Amino acid sequence: MASLKEVRNRIVSVNSTQQITKAMKMVAAAKLRRAQENILQMRPYAQKLGEMLSTVSAGSESSVDSPLKVVRSIEKVLIVVVTSDRGLCGAFNTNVVKATVQLIEDKYAAQAAKGDVEIFAIGKKGAESFSRRGFKVNSTYTDLFTRLSFVAVKEAAEIIMTAFSEGRYDAVDLVYNEFKNVATQIIHTDRYLPIVSEQPTSKVKKAEVNYIFEPTEEEILAELIPKSLKIQLYRAVLESNASEQGARMTAMDKATENAQELLKELKLVYNRTRQAAITTEILEIVGGAEALKAS
Template identity: 40%
Template sequence: MPSLIDIRRRIRSVKNTQQITRALKLVSAAKLRRAQDRVIAARPYAQSIRELLSNLAAAAASDPDLSASTLLAQREAKRIELILMTSDTGKAGAFNANLTRTADRFIREHEGVAFDIVTVGRKGRDYFRRRNASVPRDYIGVLAKPAYATAAEIGRESVRRFRDGEVDAVYLINSEFKNVMSQKPSETRLLPVALPEPKQGEEPKIIDYIFEQPPLEMLQRLLPRYVEVAVFQGMLETSASEHAARMTAMDAASRNAGDVIDKLTLTMNRARQAAITKEIIEVVSGAAALD
């Protein structure tokens, strides 16, 4: 059995760790509230732009040049750009592992295709650099406070590479925020843009617009903006998911630290009781020897 000094030292060390995990939980809880509000506020805009794209595509369906639109053109996928969003720091449970595992599975499913990994977050960048993957662009420290300007920069460069034929498709893997206890990786094809389609058995909802410009021309201007909005939405979702995952992980760590402290305290009491019993036996034995 370890000595009382060693046990006390371990208890003190675990208590210090518990203070850190509790502080991280409180910080993540405060940040989660703001991040969650931003996600909820941005979702209606993202949904509206998807509906507008669908209506424009329906209005431009009779145009023979629609299928030849640069950002709608379907090409054989020989090189894919994969935008992966992870956190910059750890202590978030399996959050980053789930995202990198999803990216690995996606790459395996496209065997024989070359990949360029664009990472948003340090964990994803480090993971794929250790595996000698092609990481032409990385963005660090942008998910702490997601900004549309950063999302627009990422989206514009991806659109340019697709238009110039450097890549044949662009996909986004990010974490989708459900609630505090549930976040799951999400996979989205950004380019070529997949226009929204009505669900099975549902009549297409078409709004009769009066166009000042040809619908196809408006569609071509709107598609790059749609990509930027999709990237920004992914950043907001991932940021909120990170804080929720870290808050949950740190809460579990704090409770586990409490259990460890209880067990160590019990062990310490038993050791102290054994030491006291031993001293009593020694005193009684000494007294008996004097008689």
């Protein structure tokens, strides 16, 4: 049985840890509120921009050539992995890494065997994890969350688009957590490049999408395609940021509860140990008194 001093030290240690997890939960809750507001404002804009691009493409009489739409035989692959910069957020990062590894095994096993799969890491945890696994990692933008803004994400998107346009990659996929609620995050593995033109649905008649373009439709699509890709990446980063704060809030809440349960157990052990020590002392005193009487 542990001594009273050891049990007392453990109680102090667990109590200090509980205070830290409580504080981290409150900080995560405050950040989550802001992150949730950002993503809720971004979603309608991103969806409408995507609809606009699809509608204009559907109503287009001519095919607009763009290096971002070129479909090539897949030899070299870039996977954009969005994780967090810090841990203590449960299985948030682990799930993204597992989903990415599964994607590589299912779709790009041949390319990975040749070393032609590269990771574009947004978030330090993803960069560290895939570096340990032996992948070539571009970690230029691992600190995006410390200065999260559209300008920073736009720069990353432009680098990815330029690399694809120049033929350095034949396919670009995007893996991230979508925010659903505080306790639930949904892993997404989306094709980022090349852009596949969507065919108009049966509900969209040609007359309904036959617009007069000003300026030309080529100029409009040339502007919409890169902007849509930048917004798509920015939305993924915002989704991941909100998911991270929700996951950290949940993890810290669970840690606080576990610390409370551990404190109850330690206090029970402390009281039992103290009671046993007192009983032992009483017995020693009684034994000594009896010995004196006998003498």
